[in-house]
Amino acid sequence: MKTLRLMTVGGVIAYRALFNWTRPAIFVGTLLVGPLFQLLFFAYLGRQLQVADDRFYIVGNAVLTATLACVFGGTLAVGNERRYGTLGHVLLSPRSRTAVFLGRALPYAGNGLLIAVVTLSVGATLLGLRIPVAAVPGILLAMAVGSLACAFFGLTLGALGLRFRDVWVISNVAVALLLLLTGVNVPSASLPGWMVSIGQFLPITHAAAAARELAAGHGMAAAAPALGREALVGLGYAILAAVLLKVFETESRRTASLETL
Amino acid sequence: MLALGTLAHVKQMSRSPFEVTIALVVPIVQATLAVYLFRAGAEQHRLLEAAVGAGLMGVWSSVLFGSGGAIQNQRWQGTLEMIMLAPRPPVLVILPITVATGLTGTYALLATLAWGRILYGIRLDFVHPFAFVVAAVVCIVALGMFGLLLASTFVLMRNANALTNTLEYPIWLVSGMLVPMTVLPAWTGPIAAVLPTTWGARALREATTGGPVWPAVGVCLGISLICLALGSVALTYVERRARAAATLALA
Numbered sequence: 001m002k003t004l005r006l007m008t009v010g011g012v013i014a015y016r017a018l019f020n021w022t023r024p025a026i027f028v029g030t031l032l033v034g035p036l037f038q039l040l041f042f043a044y045l046g047r048q049l050q051v052a053d054d055r056f057y058i059v060g061n062a063v064l065t066a067t068l069a070c071v072f073g074g075t076l077a078v079g080n081e082r083r084y085g086t087l088g089h090v091l092l093s094p095r096s097r098t099a100v101f102l103g104r105a106l107p108y109a110g111n112g113l114l115i116a117v118v119t120l121s122v123g124a125t126l127l128g129l130r131i132p133v134a135a136v137p138g139i140l141l142a143m144a145v146g147s148l149a150c151a152f153f154g155l156t157l158g159a160l161g162l163r164f165r166d167v168w169v170i171s172n173v174a175v176a177l178l179l180l181l182t183g184v185n186v187p188s189a190s191l192p193g194w195m196v197s198i199g200q201f202l203p204i205t206h207a208a209a210a211a212r213e214l215a216a217g218h219g220m221a222a223a224a225p226a227l228g229r230e231a232l233v234g235l236g237y238a239i240l241a242a243v244l245l246k247v248f249e250t251e252s253r254r255t256a257s258l259e260t261l
Numbered sequence: 262m263l264a265l266g267t268l269a270h271v272k273q274m275s276r277s278p279f280e281v282t283i284a285l286v287v288p289i290v291q292a293t294l295a296v297y298l299f300r301a302g303a304e305q306h307r308l309l310e311a312a313v314g315a316g317l318m319g320v321w322s323s324v325l326f327g328s329g330g331a332i333q334n335q336r337w338q339g340t341l342e343m344i345m346l347a348p349r350p351p352v353l354v355i356l357p358i359t360v361a362t363g364l365t366g367t368y369a370l371l372a373t374l375a376w377g378r379i380l381y382g383i384r385l386d387f388v389h390p391f392a393f394v395v396a397a398v399v400c401i402v403a404l405g406m407f408g409l410l411l412a413s414t415f416v417l418m419r420n421a422n423a424l425t426n427t428l429e430y431p432i433w434l435v436s437g438m439l440v441p442m443t444v445l446p447a448w449t450g451p452i453a454a455v456l457p458t459t460w461g462a463r464a465l466r467e468a469t470t471g472g473p474v475w476p477a478v479g480v481c482l483g484i485s486l487i488c489l490a491l492g493s494v495a496l497t498y499v500e501r502r503a504r505a506a507a508t509l510a511l512a
Binding site: 026029030033034037038040041044045046047048049050051166168169172173176177179180185186187190191 | 278279282283286287290291293294297298299300301302304424426427429430431433434439440441444445
């Protein structure tokens with residue numbers, strides 16, 4: 001129970017602290033309007049090239065937009081502690097650092113889910129996509145699983161911030177690669193096999209596939225395998241993030257390089 | 262002063278692993294995405310156009326984040342007050358930074374073209390090669406001046422870099438860098454018409470595929486000069502306002 005409290009309350013406090021832009025206009029502009037234009041960009045490009053229909057782009061990109069909050073949030077969760085000189089205090093805590101950091105991913109997953117829901121709602125309204133009402137709970141579940149997997153992926157990248165100097169390069173490149181490798185914008189059949197294979201181990205790939213199945217009205221039975229794979233990917237990144245944080249923390253203590261930028 | 266300032270900032274940015282990596286890697290990923298999309302859409306003959314468009318997207322990202330970050334970086338480094346105290350008009354101090362971001366952005370254009378040629382065998386058969394070079398130079402300078410206009414508004418904003426995140430995709434979309442403007446809603450037309458990015462993209466596309474390059478170059482240059490004038494006035498205004506309110510370092 002205490003660990004659960006540590007993860008949730010600690011995560012929420014860290015989330016609030018990291019969002020030092022408190023003005024709603026900036027939050028809306030950065031995290032809601034920007035992703036919406038990303039969806040519109042690819043939807044119109046897809047329409048012009050006639051690669052796939054609107055559902056493919058709108059649903060896929062809506063799930064993908066969670067990456068903005070999740071990947072950068074996960075990176076910030078660790079990177080900013082180092083930048084502002086508070087990492088040592090966190091690592092000196094007598095509580096489980098694994099729980100502390102894994103808890104930090106949770107608010108970003110919630111944030112990612114919010115972005116995905118808003119983007120899908122507005123995008124579908126603007127572009128005239130009808131989604132069956134019965135599919136909505138399933139799509140929400142797919143988005144939630146995708147956001148959580150993505151948040152743990154972001155935390156894994158953030159863990160690299162304990163070891164590498166400029167983790168922003170990694171997170172920016174990662175977000176760009178997710179656009180390409182998750183099959184959200186280019187159908188898997190049109191990508192080389194090795195890109196598709198990498199995509200299988202990335203977050204969002206399976207969540208987007210599941211959401212598309214649901215939006216097409218194929219039901220939860222059709223989407224469940226993809227949802228299961230997305231959950232497994234998320235679990236894998238959660239374990240990887242925990243291991244990397246532990247290893248890099250030990251290494252940082254040993255070499256006294258904790259606060260070295 | 263403009264030339265030396267631009268050179269100094271280009272050198273500084275070129276020594277930043279973050280700036281260089283982002284300018285090189287992200288546009289290449291976008292170019293790869295564009296190539297596979299255009300291939301999937303049976304638009305093989307437009308791959309060069311796609312590579313140029315993706316490169317220009319990279320230039321815009323560089324200018325956008327560079328202009329937003331330029332002021333913020335000076336603020337974080339504690340040098341914003343010093344450069345604003347220089348006995349020169351603020352525009353002469355800030356313009357080199359924004360033009361430098363455009364020049365650094367040429368990495369993106371060159372990288373996408375080289376990537377397309379080497380990996381995907383895209384032949385660099387520009388219909389008007391000379392006009393393409395001229396259009397690219399004008400486009401980069403124009404974006405630098407547009408960046409100045411953006412930067413002038415960023416002086417007042419504490420989290421200017423947050424606003425820049427919002428402006429990346431809209432400008433890519435509305436300017437027709439990769440998505441033809443004909444497929445966009447009609448209301449985007451007037452917005453596109455006043456953006457230098459639209460005319461810069463058009464000039465590069467016409468030089469690549471054939472068409473009247475020079476009118477687009479001329480309009481791009483004209484709009485960018487208006488941006489320069491507006492940016493200059495706005496920068497002077499917001500600088501005075503920030504001084505009066507004593508918020509230059511805190512805004």
